[in-house]
Structure formats: structure tokens, C-alpha cells
Amino acid sequence: MVNYTKLIFEQSVQGRMGYSLPEAVFPCYSIKQLSSSILRHSSLDLPEVSELDVLRHFTNISNKNHGVETGFYPLGSCTMKYNPKMNEEIASYPAFNQLHPLQSPLQVQGVLKVYDELSRILSEISGLAAYSLNPFAGSQGELTGLMIMKAYHESRGDFKRTKVLVPDSAHGTNPASVAVCGMQVIEIKSTDKGTVDLEDLKNHLSDEIAGMMLTNPNTIGIFEKDICEISKVVHETGGLMYYDGANLNALLGMARPGDMGFDIMHINLHKTFSTPHGGGGPGSGPVGVVEKLVSFLPNPRVKHQDGMYYVEHSKDALGQVSGFFGNFKVWLRAYVYILSLGKEHIKEVGPLATLNANYIKDSIKDDYYLPIEGFCMHECVFDGLIDQSTGVKTLDVAKRLLDFGFHAPTIYFPLLFHQSIMIEPTEVESKQTLDEFIQAMKLVAHEARTNPDVVKNAPHTTPISRIDEVYAAKKMILTYKDYLAECALQK
Amino acid sequence: MHKYFPHTEHDLREMLSFLGIKDIKDLFVDIPEHVRFHGDYDIPTGMTEMQLRHHFQELAKLNRTLTVFSGFGAYDHYEPSVINHLVSRQEFLTSYTPYQPEVAQGTLQYIFEYQSMITALTGLDVSNASMYDGPTAAAEAMFMAEGMTKRKRFLVSTTIFPHVKEVLRTYAHYKGVEIDYIPMKDGHTDIEELKSMLSKEHSAIFVQKTNLFGIIEDHSTLGALAHSMGALLIVYADISTLSILRTPGEDDADIAIGDCQSLGIPLSFGGPYLGYMAVKKAHVRKMPGRICGLSYDKFGKRSFVLTLQAREQHIRREKANSNICSNQSLMALYVTIYLSLMGPHGIRKVNELSYQGAHYLYDQLLKTGKFEVAFDQPFLKEFTIKSLIPSHLIQEALQNNGFFGAYPLEQVNEEFEHLYNFAVTEKRTVEEIDRLVSVLGGLSW
Numbered sequence: 001m002v003n004y005t006k007l008i009f010e011q012s013v014q015g016r017m018g019y020s021l022p023e024a025v026f027p028c029y030s031i032k033q034l035s036s037s038i039l040r041h042s043s044l045d046l047p048e049v050s051e052l053d054v055l056r057h058f059t060n061i062s063n064k065n066h067g068v069e070t071g072f073y074p075l076g077s078c079t080m081k082y083n084p085k086m087n088e089e090i091a092s093y094p095a096f097n098q099l100h101p102l103q104s105p106l107q108v109q110g111v112l113k114v115y116d117e118l119s120r121i122l123s124e125i126s127g128l129a130a131y132s133l134n135p136f137a138g139s140q141g142e143l144t145g146l147m148i149m150k151a152y153h154e155s156r157g158d159f160k161r162t163k164v165l166v167p168d169s170a171h172g173t174n175p176a177s178v179a180v181c182g183m184q185v186i187e188i189k190s191t192d193k194g195t196v197d198l199e200d201l202k203n204h205l206s207d208e209i210a211g212m213m214l215t216n217p218n219t220i221g222i223f224e225k226d227i228c229e230i231s232k233v234v235h236e237t238g239g240l241m242y243y244d245g246a247n248l249n250a251l252l253g254m255a256r257p258g259d260m261g262f263d264i265m266h267i268n269l270h271k272t273f274s275t276p277h278g279g280g281g282p283g284s285g286p287v288g289v290v291e292k293l294v295s296f297l298p299n300p301r302v303k304h305q306d307g308m309y310y311v312e313h314s315k316d317a318l319g320q321v322s323g324f325f326g327n328f329k330v331w332l333r334a335y336v337y338i339l340s341l342g343k344e345h346i347k348e349v350g351p352l353a354t355l356n357a358n359y360i361k362d363s364i365k366d367d368y369y370l371p372i373e374g375f376c377m378h379e380c381v382f383d384g385l386i387d388q389s390t391g392v393k394t395l396d397v398a399k400r401l402l403d404f405g406f407h408a409p410t411i412y413f414p415l416l417f418h419q420s421i422m423i424e425p426t427e428v429e430s431k432q433t434l435d436e437f438i439q440a441m442k443l444v445a446h447e448a449r450t451n452p453d454v455v456k457n458a459p460h461t462t463p464i465s466r467i468d469e470v471y472a473a474k475k476m477i478l479t480y481k482d483y484l485a486e487c488a489l490q491k
Numbered sequence: 492m493h494k495y496f497p498h499t500e501h502d503l504r505e506m507l508s509f510l511g512i513k514d515i516k517d518l519f520v521d522i523p524e525h526v527r528f529h530g531d532y533d534i535p536t537g538m539t540e541m542q543l544r545h546h547f548q549e550l551a552k553l554n555r556t557l558t559v560f561s562g563f564g565a566y567d568h569y570e571p572s573v574i575n576h577l578v579s580r581q582e583f584l585t586s587y588t589p590y591q592p593e594v595a596q597g598t599l600q601y602i603f604e605y606q607s608m609i610t611a612l613t614g615l616d617v618s619n620a621s622m623y624d625g626p627t628a629a630a631e632a633m634f635m636a637e638g639m640t641k642r643k644r645f646l647v648s649t650t651i652f653p654h655v656k657e658v659l660r661t662y663a664h665y666k667g668v669e670i671d672y673i674p675m676k677d678g679h680t681d682i683e684e685l686k687s688m689l690s691k692e693h694s695a696i697f698v699q700k701t702n703l704f705g706i707i708e709d710h711s712t713l714g715a716l717a718h719s720m721g722a723l724l725i726v727y728a729d730i731s732t733l734s735i736l737r738t739p740g741e742d743d744a745d746i747a748i749g750d751c752q753s754l755g756i757p758l759s760f761g762g763p764y765l766g767y768m769a770v771k772k773a774h775v776r777k778m779p780g781r782i783c784g785l786s787y788d789k790f791g792k793r794s795f796v797l798t799l800q801a802r803e804q805h806i807r808r809e810k811a812n813s814n815i816c817s818n819q820s821l822m823a824l825y826v827t828i829y830l831s832l833m834g835p836h837g838i839r840k841v842n843e844l845s846y847q848g849a850h851y852l853y854d855q856l857l858k859t860g861k862f863e864v865a866f867d868q869p870f871l872k873e874f875t876i877k878s879l880i881p882s883h884l885i886q887e888a889l890q891n892n893g894f895f896g897a898y899p900l901e902q903v904n905e906e907f908e909h910l911y912n913f914a915v916t917e918k919r920t921v922e923e924i925d926r927l928v929s930v931l932g933g934l935s936w
Contacts (some may be wrong), residue, residue: 005793008604008831018832019571021840025921026847031735034869038707038737044835045611051573054831058601058824062582065597069581075590082495083585086540092575095551100559100567100895101761107890110553111760121534136623136762139804139816147665176804176814180634182666185809223521254519259526278821279598280588280620280781282763299657319661323564323626323654323750324761339546342537345493351515352496358518359506375518399593408591413805430497431506462593464788472784472798476775478617480607483785 004060009480011057012047018054045481064463065279066407072433074360076379076410076422077171077219079249079271086340087274087333096332101324105310111328112309115302118335119286125346126248126265127258128288132297134326138246141266141285142177142213144321148264148289148296149211149240150181151318155296161238165204165212167196169220169414174213174244183210190416194220194372202233211240216260217247217377219414221357221422231261240264240293245285248272249426250354250378253347263290272349273334284330300325352427353378356434360423363438367445371417378426384419385448392448392455394419399466400447400458404440493537558923559758560852560889560896562873562914563703564625564652568731568841569918570755574828583824588781588817592796598820599795602783605827609767612733612830613747614740616772619780621765621818625750626658628766629697629727631779631813632746633659635770636695636723637668638812639777644692648673648680650702651727653903659697668694678704678866678875686716695723695745700736703900704866705873705912707736714743729753730767732871734838735846739769746770754826765822776802779813841917845872848915852924856913859932865910873914875900880934885911892930 031039049057066073073080090096099108119131135141146164153161164178167188175185186209189200195218212234216224224230231241243257243265249272251257257265269275269284277283289297295316302325303312338346354377361370361380368382384394398408398421410422425434447455459465477483492499498506507515519527538546559567578584582597589595589602602620609618622628633645647659649672663670671693673685680698689696696717700708710726717724723745731753733739739747751765752758770778776799784798804811830838849872856862856876865877878885882899889896900907915924 007600008827009607012834017834017837018573019834019837019840021569021837021844021917024844024847026851029847029850031843031846034707037711038709038869040614040733040736040738040741042614042738042741044734044839046608046830046833046835046838048834048836049831051832054573054828055577057831058577058828059580061597061600062577062580063597064594064600065582065586066591066594067581067583068585073587075587078587080585080587084495086543088579088584090543090547093547093551095554095556097757097759098556098559098567099554099760100557100561100758101565102561102563102898103555103557103895104886104890107555107557107895108553108760110550113550113553121532124532124534127528136627136819137815137817139814140623140627143814147661150665172803172805172808172811173814173816175809176807176811179809179811180666180814223519225521225523228523228526253528254516255522255526255528259528276584276821277587278819279583279586279595279824280817280820282623282819282822283817298661319664320654320657321627321661322762323624323658323764327762328760329763336543336547339535339538339543340540341493341495343531343534344537345496346532346534348493348496351518352498354518355498355503355506355510355515358510362510375520377518398591402591402594407594410590427496431502459593463596464593464792464794465790467592467788467794467796468786469796469798472786472796475784475786476772476798477785478603478606478775478782478798479610480604481610 007480008047008049008057011049011053014048016048016050018049018051071405072429072437073407074409074423074425075407076424077246079424079426081274081426082428083274083276084337084340087336090336091329091333096329109309112302114332114335115325116304116309118331121338122267122286123288126288127256129291130294130297131286131288132301133286133331134298134322135266135285135287136322136327137281137283138266138268138285139173139177140321141287142173142244143180144287144298145242145264145266146177146181147318148293149242150183151296152240152293153210160208161210163208164210165201167214169194169218169416170213170215171219171246194222194416195224196226196230198226198229201230205233205237207238209237209239211242213242213244215244215246217250220372220381220416221376221379222372223377227260235261247378250350252349254350258290263293269330269334274337275330275333282327282330284327349427356425356427356429359434360425360438364441367442368421379422379424381414382421383417385445387449390448390452392452394421396455396458397421397444400444400455401440402459403461406437406440557893557895560894560914560927561898561912563898563912564654564750565758565761566753566914566916567758567918568753568755568916570757571829571832573832574755574825577828578821578825583821589797592794596794599783601824601827603785603795605823606783608827608830609769612730613769614738615747615769617775618767618769619778619782621823622768622780623819624764624766626655628748628768629655630658630662632725632748632768633663633668634666634812635746635777635779636725640694640721642692642694643667644669644671645695645697646671646673646689646693647697648699650675650680651699652703655727678706678868679708689716689720691720693722695725697725699727701729701732701871701873704875705870706866706868707871710742731838732842735842745774751826755829756822756825763819763822765819765826779815781818842871844917845915848919848924849874852913852915855928856931859928861932861934872916873912875910875912877909878911879909881936884934884936888930888934894927896927
């Protein structure tokens with residue numbers, strides 16, 4: 001039912017119910033015994049629907065979504081790899097579902113063991129000393145990492161280090177995290193090759209620098225080959241190096257951030273370690289550090305001694321960034337994934353993902369403008385169609401791809417180019433799938449020359465066509481109640 | 492080969508030859524030789540599916556599933572069967588943030604429905620698409636108040652959950668916000684003290700209902716008080732209880748935040764849960780997080796899209812008031828389905844049944860003579876009670892009988908010695924409650 005358009009509220013019929021609850025057994029107690037002044041008096045506008053109504057509604061709206069199992073999802077910088085079913089099966093065990101986060105550590109040894117072992121595995125893969133699995137997402141991992149950076153300098157009595165170096169190619173979250181952590185951003189220019197301008201970096205070094213945030217490979221999909229020199233000069237000036245793990249997938253099996261001089265990093269488990277993106281979360285953004293920063297990791301922490309695991313709240317910690325232990329069932333899935341691949345196969349991830357990206361890059365560079373030559377890492381970036389005379393923009397290309405059953409690549413990011421198209425295939429895609437995508441990309445380029453309107457008006461086969469974003473921002477209809485009010489106004 | 496990787500030897504040869512290289516590692520020329528990783532990671536060898544099942548079944552045995560009689564921010568409520576079947580659909584589970592609305596209407600529509608339900612429960616005008624958990628939503632609300640008022644002090648009641656307090660303290664420290672704490676009186680925020688403390692340097696008053704003792708605080712005068720000083724009122728509330736209790740909207744709060752875990756989300760050792768945030772419409776442009784709005788496509792079909800994105804980090808970069816990128820979308824779907832099933836009557840009934848069980852347990856514990864009243868204040872599903880029985884005896888007895896309960900408040904603050912947290916939900920039966928009372932009533936020391 002592609003044309004299904006109802007809201008759950010529009011199916012409400014007074015008196016219908018979708019729940020199953022016991023009858024009251026203590027009728028002598030009643031909420032009416034509470035003082036009226038602390039009770040709710042306004043109406044509660046929730047839908048009244050049956051169980052089957054609910055199933056049909058959500059099944060029908062789900063059919064309007066593109067998922068990884070629907071088709072290729074080459075969304076750059078998001079690492080949309082397959083989310084194995086085995087991870088889901090194990091995460092659904094009742095023995096993991098029913099545990100209260102404040103239960104005594106003696107009764108949750110299994111969970112604490114997963115925490116400890118996954119931390120150790122992530123440390124090994126990234127070349128660092130220890131991890132906290134508490135941060136809920138990449139952005140919160142960044143913030144936690146910056147708190148560690150600040151706490152480290154403050155612990156040495158150095159309060160003037162409040163500036164953080166961030167390349168201009170960085171994702172917007174990097175500078176936002178710096179600001180939220182109460183520090184200032186110094187933007188470092190990129191060279192025409194898309195990498196950090198070493199001279200510009202050196203000009204900004206001073207004893208006010210807390211550290212530098214770097215994504216490597218960077219957001220253009222290029223490895224920062226001067227990384228050792230960058231780490232060296234930042235360290236010499238007393239700063240710390242922060243690794244944004246957004247693009248870690250490329251390095252699995254090839255290199256470890258710790259070996260390149262990084263002191264702190266976060267990993268997006270929902271990217272590199274296959275946990276589902278869930279339409280925008282829940283994610284998980286563990287933070288790892290080198291030995292000298294271990295004492296700053298957030299509370300609560302999991303430790304072990306003599307084969308027993310226990311929970312620690314340390315006074316030296318930077319504080320606490322989550323209510324409990326982060327998104328347990330997300331990091332559990334990542335652990336299952338790592339055990340599925342094991343040491344034999346984890347190391348193949350980076351090379352295969354990189355091979356797939358380069359295969360796409362070389363296959364379409366006659367039609368799309370490749371601003372930076374050479375091998376890319378796990379993703380490739382184009383700057384729109386080579387033939388700009390047709391008036392077909394990157395947005396149009398993205399929308400037309402939807403008609404061919406592909407999700408669009410990331411567009412208009414990185415900001416270094418005006419017509420960015422960023423393609424990340426990941427290691428899970430076969431040569432056949434890549435060939436089909438390449439063919440579609442070439443066909444869109446061909447259509448742009450021969451029948452540009454079909455591209456400019458795309459998509460044509462999706463549940464809806466292009467949407468009026470200005471209307472959404474202007475009218476601000478953000479709830480069903482707003483919608484009813486707008487309808488009444490129109491009448 | 493591995494089942495997650497489709498490349499055959501033949502594919503590899505063809506792709507390498509197309510790229511004009513001999514070895515896949517030739518692609519990595521940019522990585523300096525001395526930082527290349529050679530060999531194997533020191534991690535376990537791969538397991539088959541059969542081995543994985545065995546491994547995790549054994550590992551699961553190291554955990555004990557208990558009958559839950561405490562809450563303190565995480566509650567053992569009933570989970571309707573339908574929810575897991577729907578949230579496991581790959582269309583929801585494996586998709587990403589809805590950047591291409593034409594192929595993400597499923598996600599966008601449930602976010603719109605979620606926002607509608609959160610505003611209905613809180614009595615406020617707008618909701619974002621969700622946040623990580625209650626405590627981090629609280630921290631985001633603190634920064635939002637700071638951004639709106641340009642004031643660096645924040646006034647927080649001491650009756651909030653310790654984990655919320657700790658996350659607030661951490662975020663405030665690094666951002667340079669100073670927190671002042673309002674003392675308590677009889678387990679309730681001391682309103683008289685609050686009045687004397689509140690100044691024009693404070694961005695907001697932050698209170699919690701029900702509070703850390705389970706007490707239903709009366710916040711009806713706080714909106715006017717805060718606004719008279721140009722400050723905001725922020726209420727942290729367990730969202731399920733708002734079906735019964737006076738809402739943040741009725742209290743004239745500017746921002747409501749809290750956890751949605753109580754909407755049938757499994758305990759799962761603390762996560763994933765879901766934080767919510769709802770605000771007055773006038774504040775919408777200062778609200779962090781994603782927001783979904785209704786619009787029309789070019790053929791006039793009603794549809795949904797992320798909107799007001801100019802507030803967010805990917806546009807404003809270091810000028811953004813929050814660094815949050817995503818939400819906990821799948822958990823927002825979870826509670827949207829939960830609230831669709833429960834409707835207005837089901838959600839109230841959950842709270843009524845929990846109220847009844849909690850008050851029955853409270854009275855039965857007092858009757859044993861081994862527990863005494865800690866605070867004579869109204870409560871809903873969670874309460875604090877006093878006992879002089881040594882804490883370790885209580886914990887030992889409960890564990891031996893398969894219970895998690897009587898969470899000792901001294902674990903979070905030594906001033907709370909002899910105080911214990913109990914919570915009862917609609918899942919607890921008379922038999923379970925009676926057995927708990929008999930175990931605790933039988934203790935001697």
C-alpha cells in the first residue's frame with residue numbers, strides 16, 4: 001500500500017484498545033486519594049486503536065522506507081553496512097533484557113564481562129590503552145573526549161589551553177563539540193589536495209592549544225599522509241591529538257590510530273562495527289585513550305580483579321556523561337559482530353571497503369568531476385557532473401538515483417566543494433551491486449545531457465515526490481494538534 | 492571468505508586489474524610504512540553461528556534475572572508483544588537519519604506521531620525527535636536555558652536523581668555553568684529557600700517530579716516565580732506518570748525533559764533508553780535536536796520532512812548550542828507504538844495499577860514493624876521508606892529469594908543511611924509482593 005497516508009491519530013475510535021492489563025486487585029487504593037492539586041486535569045489526546053490497527057499502520061509506513069536490506073545504501077561517511085541478524089538474535093535474549101542497571105555487580109557478571117572484553121578488543125584494534133563504552137553516540141563520544149582533554153590540562157594546573165585545532169574539512173559536529181565543552185575552535189586550512197595544510201597548522205600552534213581533532217581518512221576520503229608530522233608538532237607544543245572515528249572502517253586491518261600518535265578517540269559502533277542505525281539511533285560512541293589519560297575516563301567504569309568484575313566510581317574521572325552504562329544492547333551487538341569475524345576477518349574489512357570505493361571512483365570519473373586524483377580510502381568524493389551545461393545539480397542526481405532503487409549518496413558534504421557527492425559502498429557490497437550502481441550513475445549523467453527534465457523532476461517512483469521544505473519551516477506544523485488547527489484555519 | 496563479504500577470488504582479480512594494481516594493499520600507499528599495522532590483532536578467532544549461540548547462552552548464565560522491586564530511574568513495566576515485531580522490521584531498523592524524505596517517510600511519519608504524543612503527555616507545544624537519555628536531555632535543557640537567557644548560573648533542586656545531578660554537574664563544569672543547589676524540606680524541594688535563592692543571574696529553576704524519593708512534588712507556583720526573575724522553569728519528569736500527574740504544561744514550565752524508559756522499554760542494564768524534550772512554542776528555535784514537520788509534496792500529497800535545521804550543528808558548527816547529531820530514533824518508534832497500543836486509558840491504568848501495588852506494599856512493610864515512615868508525602872509507584880535493619884542483611888535476603896529491591900539510598904549519598912527505594916509496577920503480582928514482605932518481615936538482627 002504505497003498510497004497509505006493515514007496518521008495513527010486519524011484511526012482513533014473511542015473505546016478501542018490495544019493493550020492487555022490485569023484487573024485491579026487492590027481496589028481500596030486509588031489515585032483519587034491523591035490531592036487534586038497535584039493531578040492532571042487536561043485531556044490526554046492519544047489514539048484509541050486495536051492491536052491489528054497498530055500492526056497495519058506501522059507496517060504500511062515502514063514500506064515507505066529504504067533500508068540496507070532493501071538495497072544499496074552508499075551514504076558517504078555513514079558506513080551503511082549490513083547489520084547481521086545474529087547480533088539481533090543475541091541482543092534479544094531475555095537474560096540481557098531484564099537486568100536493572102543498579103543490580104549488584106555480582107549478579108551481572110556476564111554483562112560486565114562483555115563490557116570489559118569489548119573495551120579490551122577496541123583498545124587492541126585502535127592501539128590505545130583503555131575504553132569507556134558509556135557515550136551514546138559519536139557526537140557524545142567527541143564531547144567526552146574533549147572533556148578528557150580539558151581535564152588532563154587542568155589536572156596539570158594548565159588552565160590557559162582552551163583552543164582546539166579543527167581542519168576546515170571537518171564535520172560540523174567537531175566545532176560544535178568544542179564549543180559545548182567550553183573551548184574555542186581554530187580552523188586549519190586544507191591544501192588543494194584536500195589534506196591538512198601543515199604550514200597553516202604550524203602558524204597556529206601555541207601554549208594555548210589544548211589539542212587537535214582530526215578525522216583520518218578525512219571527510220574527503222583521503223588519508224592524511226603527514227599524520228606523523230602533524231602529531232609530532234601538536235605534541236611538541238603540549239597539545240593532545242583527538243581521532244574522530246567516523247572513518248575508522250577504512251583502517252581496519254591496515255593501521256591503528258594509537259600508532260599514529262593519537263591520544264584520544266571515539267568509535268561509532270553503528271558504523272564500523274555493524275550495529276543498526278535505527279533511523280538515527282540508538283548508536284554508541286565508545287571513547288578510548290592512551291595510558292596517561294586512563295584515569296580521566298567517565299564514571300561508572302567496569303574493572304576486574306581475580307576473575308571478578310566490579311563497578312568503579314572514581315574521583316579522578318571527568319565526571320559522568322550517561323545515566324548508567326551507555327547503550328548496552330548496542331555495544332553487545334558490536335561485540336557479537338567482532339566475535340563473528342574474529343581476528344581472521346576483521347582485518348579484511350578496511351581493504352575490501354577501500355577496494356569497493358576505488359572501483360566506483362574509477363568507473364564514473366568520466367562523467368562526474370573528481371576534484372582530487374589518486375587512490376581514495378573507503379569513500380570517494382565527486383564535485384557534481386562534469387558537464388555543468390545541462391543545469392542538472394547534485395541534488396537532482398541524488399533524487400534520480402532513488403528511482404533506480406538506490407539510496408542517494410551523501411550530498412553537499414564535505415563543504416569544500418559546491419556540488420559534493422560522497423559515496424561509501426562498504427565491504428559488504430558485491431561487484432555485481434557496484435556495477436549496477438555504476439550503470440545507474442552513468443545513465444543519470446546521460447539523461448542529464450539528453451533529457452534533463454526527467455532528472456530535475458526526479459524522483460518519479462517513490463512514495464512521495466520532492467517536498468516543500470519552505471512550507472514546513474514557515475508553517476511549523478510539528479504535531480497532530482498543530483495540523484488540526486491549520487486545517488480548521490483553512491476552512 | 493566470510494558470509495558477510497561477497498568478494499570471490501575472481502571478483503578480486505577483476506577489480507584489481509581494472510584499477511591497475513596487483514595487491515589490494517597497494518591502495519594504501521598514503522599510509523606511512525612505519526605506522527602500518529601488520530599481522531593479526533590480538534583478539535579472539537572468529538566463531539560460527541553455533542559457537543556464538545553457545546558462547547552467549549553460557550555468558551547469559553553469569554547474569555541473574557530477578558523480580559524487580561526498585562526503580563530509581565529504570566522501571567520494570569509491561570512490554571506489549573507487538574512492539575518488538577514492528578521495531579525489528581529492517582525498514583525501520585537499518586535505515587539512517589531521514590535525509591532523503593522521498594524514501595524515508597516511514598521514519599519521518601513516526602517521528603511526527605512521536606512528537607504529537609510527547610506534547611500530549613507533557614502538555615507543552617513542541618517536542619524534538621528524542622534525545623539519548625533523561626540525564627543528557629537535562630544537560631541539553633540546561634544549555635538551552637543558558638543560550639536563551641545568557642545567564643551562567645543554574646538553580647537545581649537537591650531532590651533530583653543522583654545520576655541526573657552528576658551528568659548536569661559534569662556538563663556544567665566543562666561549559667563553565669555554575670550550579671546552585673536548592674535544599675530540601677521533608678523530602679520536597681524547599682520552596683521558601685528557593686524563593687530566597689533565585690536571582691536574576693539564574694537561567695532556570697530545575698526540579699524533578701516524582702523526585703528521588705518518589706515524592707510527587709507540587710510545582711504549581713514555580714512557573715510564575717521563575718518568570719518573575721526572567722528565568723525559565725525546567726521540569727524533569729517520568730513521562731508515563733504525566734498521564735496522571737499535573738503536567739509541566741499545567742505548571743507553566745518552559746521545558747520538560749526526562750526519560751521515556753517507563754513507556755515499556757526493557758530495563759536492558761540501562762540502555763538503550765530514550766530522553767524526551769518538549770518546550771513552549773516560543774522556544775522552538777532554541778531547542779536542540781532534530782524536529783520533523785508536516786508539509787506537502789509537489790503533487791499535494793501530505794508528507795513529512797526534517798525542518799528548522801538552521802539550529803543544528805551541521806549548519807551552525809561552533810555557533811550551535813548543542814553538538815547533538817542524531818536522536819534515539821528506533822526507541823522513539825518503540826514508544827510511539829507503545830502509546831498507540833495503550834491509548835489514554837491504558838497508560839492511565841498502568842499508573843493506577845502501579846499506584847495500588849506500591850501503596851499496598853508500603854502499608855504491608857509498615858505493618859511488619861521493621862520499617863517506618865521516612866517522609867509523610869504523596870507518592871505514585873515509587874517510595875522511600877526507613878529501616879534500621881542493617882543494609883547488607885536486607886540485600887542478602889532479597890538476593891537469596893530472587894528479588895532486586897530496597898535499593899539503599901546511602902549508596903548515592905551517605906546522609907541517606909537507613910533509607911530504601913521501592914518501586915512497584917503493574918507487572919508485580921499480589922503473591923510477589925506478599926512474598927517480598929514476608930522475606931523482609933522475617934529478618935531479625
